Amino acid sequence: MSELSVNHLLGIKYLKEQDIQLIFETADHFKEVINRSIKKVPSLRDITIANVFFENSTRTKLSFELAEKRLSADVINFSAGQSSVKKGETLIDTVNNILAMKVDMVVMRHPNPGAGIFLSKHVKASIVNAGDGAHEHPTQALLDSYSIREKLGDVAGKNVVIVGDILHSRVALSNIFALKLQGANVKVCGPKTLLPKYIESLGVGVETNLKKALEWCDVANMLRIQNERLDISYFPTTREYTQQYGVNKKLLQSLDKEIVIMHPGPINRGVEITSDVADSKQSIILNQVENGVAIRMAVIYLLASKIK
């Protein structure tokens, strides 16, 4: 297969396994490109991309912008904080105004789940979802799987546990879809209050004991407690959460094997993961960041080649 089955990247849910493989193979080539002394290719010189962020982001926005620039696309940035959204403009109006400036692709982050899907039905542009509420964050899941593939050779058959705030996490949901699609075994682990009620219907296992979960897995993907989304109290104190679900060196050393530690960032050091674990050789956190640029280049390149 040489092209994506979709015209937008709205979520992993809409992708086929072959799409993921095509993105990975393309990312391999871009990874070679971004390790050259001149890290830029001219492919997208006639494409304009708008990064529309209705929610805060540091690394995702930087990563997208870098990926776009390394493909030679023209880039415009829009942050809701400084815009007419505050003056009462609707989402479709905002985006159509941007598109009137001849923009071909929109990378959007939005606090509402499904915002990207809604937009893709109403505007003429290729949409890339850079996170929509607690729904999906597809490029993060792609770069996570890509990093597992790079470290362990393959994703299929691997045991992956996602630890932490599963309830509010778009990273968790996209990761579950992506990992299942590639044939990995997935478990989620966290306090019961932070695990969605019907999570098992997605074909994932549930484990509330961190030690047991770590003994089972090859890879542990540690998520941050999303304090900004916690409307009520889901656990007594942060200290208690850390005691139950924080990973530290001692815990890792008590396992009979060496597991891979991942984190999508931003890290709350000393809460879900201690510094000595985050900075250890078992951690591939910074590889994830590097791979993020290659993956986003691949996604944008493949989607842009479908714009006629």
Add this chain to the structure above:
Amino acid sequence: MSQKVLLSSKEINIILHRLACQLLENHLDFENTVLIGIQPRGIFLAQRLTDILQNDYGVKNINLGFLDITFYRDDFRRGDKTLEANKTKINFLIEDKNVVLIDDVLYTGRSINAALTALQSFGRPLDVELLALIDRRFSRHLPIQPNYRGRQVDAINNEKVKVKWKENEGEDAVYLINTTA
């Protein structure tokens, strides 16, 4: 569709040796020269020439690289299909080197144009030469000519020149394929 043999395995072998000798004449010990095969089909030719130079003429340590030009092509989004990339493998700097670009068929010259752009990502070469096994005359879109050519062919636009190598298609042969007849 009809096809005729332009070059047989024996003829290709003679031509490869001639091209190797011509390279040798201009580059002698290859100390400051690098050979770069263009993906996907120029790499077999580049590898063969390297083997001949090393095995038959005792040239040591030839720098051979493979260059993928997909992301530098000028027809992105102009065809129906997504352009698929191949591996680039250049483990040396081309700064101040004599570069020989190698491809199987020189047709419009657009691939070579893309290759020249792509090369810039690896440094500023001293000079760049072009070697092509088949040179399709009268079909150039750009002012690009080979320094070394295997065989010149007059082919019209609905004819296709197909170079086959043992490595990927089980035989060494060059066919002229008429797509309308």
